[in-house]
Amino acid sequence: MIITRLELYNFRQYIGHQAVDFSTDPNRNVTVLIGINTSRKTTIVRAFEWFLYGKNGFEDTILLNSDVRSNMHVGDYQDTWVSVSFEHDKKVYTLKRLYKYTCVERKQSPDGTVEVVLNKKPEER
Secondary structure (H helix, E strand, C coil): CEEEEEEEECECCCCCEEEEECCCECCECCCCCCCCCCCCHHHHHHHHHHHHHCCCCCCCCCCECHHHHHCCCCCCEEEEEEEEEEEECCEEEEEEEEEEEEEEEEEECCCCCEEEEECCCCEEC
């Protein structure tokens, strides 16, 4: 089995659809992620953890991007997902883990800050 692609949608710091393609060249089969601190490298590793094991190692357990969350209104829903594509026996497979979050409350304080409260247990697909 060779992992070929990781896709993220509204997952943590990533907004919208983002993808990482991994090397499949048999002679150059290593993909290296390089970046300064806070450039989202660990989030990619955590995306794999959540996708494979359902493990959420983040301090804030909400996986939905915070900017997407802050624009939600009561009754709105937003998805966040991670998918992994891999090749095995010359066939390509793609699997996805998805959470659907629903806004249950939106509070605005006198200073203008907004707090969006989401459903405690997101719908999982």
